[in-house]
Amino acid sequence: MSDLKPILKEVIKVFNSYFVTNTDVMSPDVKEIMANPEDRKKYFDAINTLKSGKEEEVKIELSTKRKMTLTLNH
DSSP states (O other): OTTHHHHHHHHHHHHHHHHOOOOOSSOHHHHHHHHSHHHHHHHHHHHHHHHHTSOSEEEEEOTTSOEEEEEOOO
16 A cells, blocks of 8 residues: 555646646636625626626726726627
């Protein structure tokens, strides 16, 4: 069994190098929006409006009084 431990450790290293990432896919700004239920709802409502084609841009004001304009590029 002791001969298998180093092999198993190497297999785990290879697996992690291909399938585990430390890269954040969300910016700190988006993380902040997603952490607040009210802001998250406004954000997703704006995205849904853009997807529906009703508007070319949507302006929202977050709970922090920060204003954003969202656009969807086709």
